[in-house]
Amino acid sequence: MKGKTCIVTGANSGIGFQTARGLALKGAKVFMICRNPAKGQKALETILAEVPAAELELVIADLSSQKQIRRAGASILDQTDQIDVLVNNAGAWFSKRTMTEDGIESVFAVNHLAYILLTHLIYPALQKAPEARIINVSSDNHFDTKIHFGNLYLDKKYNGLRSYAQSKLGNVLFTYELDRRKTDKHITVNALQPGLVKTDIGLKHTLWLHSFVWKLRRSGGVSPEEGAKTSLYLATSDEVKGVSAKYWDKCKPKPSAKLSHNTEAASKLWDISMELCGIDDFFKPI
Ligand SMILES: NC(=O)c1ccc[n+]([C@@H]2O[C@H](COP(=O)([O-])OP(=O)(O)OC[C@H]3O[C@@H](n4cnc5c(N)ncnc54)[C@H](OP(=O)(O)O)[C@@H]3O)[C@@H](O)[C@H]2O)c1
Incomplete structure (x- = not known):
């Protein structure tokens, strides 16, 4: 990955940290988008301690704020013309329904719209790479759900899992729709x-019961280093050169939910998302 430039969102902890670390170990320059300056700096220094020659740039942005996403995108484009890999990874889970400064339900904003807006902003730099890869971190939670058109922010019946699952289905629909367009x-x-x-992830914006359940549930999980393997595989492996519009698990493609292939839902969600992000033409450079 020497000579390549990557962006990882949510790079200060969990899977995103291990993705940034793995890319740095392979010699890539990494823009680490983090919300909290102190946590971001600590993550950067941890990687530097292991890889002193690592080329790392910390970009501070709360991805629930479209203003901050636009600022982060502009700051990255000021520093580089070319992006080879964009890993949309930052994600959150909220027990209680909260709204962003843009008037959008927080999970929908961070987990779904931020992926789209950042990809749009960075797209001109991806076009300049000889071969560029966009990687959207979703979840098997996207099975057995739907996009609640007409109630996207779940104001009628909010439930943290439902909101999270919807956003993760949004990630897969966006991936396939972007590939089509x-x-x-x-x-x-x-x-x-x-x-x-x-x-x-289940401890940050959650009530004690949800935190407790997540602590029990995650005890059966793999380490963040293991969890970052598929992101790193998609970002770096020659085996996936030119491979697009697939859903991956353990470095292998697998079928995604039936609804994720619904082109009508994908197109409808695309149009709504463009409007919510204030994007006139996704492919038009800003
Ligand atoms: N853990 C799992 O079992 C699992 C399973 C399936 C999918 N995933 C997905 O994996 C991705 C990474 O999650 P994780 O498990 O590694 O959790 P994590 O350790 O909590 O990492 C999430 C990252 O996103 C950042 N983030 C959250 N809200 C943000 C915001 N508003 N602005 C900027 N950054 C924000 C967090 O920053 P802070 O540290 O400041 O909060 C953190 O760096 C997510 O997309 C998640 O949906 C995880």
Whole structure:
């Protein structure tokens, strides 16, 4: 990966940290997008301690804020013309329904819309790479759910799992729809599920009962290093050169939910997401 430039969102902890670390170990330059400056700096220093020659840039952005996503995108484009790999990884789980400063339900904003807006902003730099890869970290939670059109923010019946599952289905629908719409053959876009991974995702914005359940559940999971393997495989392996619009698990493609192949739902969600992100033309450089 020497000479390649990557972006990893949510790079300070869990799967995102291990993805940034793995890319740095392979010689890539990595933009680490993190929300919290202190946590981001600590993560960067941890990688540097192991890989002193690592080229790392910390970009601070709360991805629930479209203003901050736009600022982060502009800051990265100021520093580089070319991005080879974008890993949309940052994700969250909220017990209680909360709204962002943009008036969007937080899980939908961070887990779904932020992937789309950042990809749009960075797209011109992906076009400049000889071969570029977009990797969307989804989850098997996307099975057995739907997009709640008409109640996207679940204001009628909020449930943390339902909101999370919807956002993860959104990741797969976005992946396939982007592949259908893009004309750049040298840019691939794939979604993946990392498996059950021992991270703190279920402890950050959760009520004590949900935290307790997550602690029990994650005890059966794999380490974040193991959980990052599919992201790293998709980012670095020659075996997936040119492979696009697939859903991956344990470094192998597997079928995603039936609904994720529904082109009508994908197109409808695309249009709504563009409007919510204020994007006129996804492929038009800003
Ligand atoms: N763990 C699992 O079993 C599992 C299973 C399937 C899919 N996934 C997916 O894997 C991805 C990574 O999750 P993880 O398990 O590694 O959890 P994690 O350790 O909590 O990592 C999530 C990362 O996203 C960041 N993030 C959350 N909200 C953000 C915001 N508003 N702005 C900027 N960054 C934000 C977090 O930053 P802070 O540290 O500041 O919160 C953290 O760096 C997620 O997309 C998740 O849905 C995880």
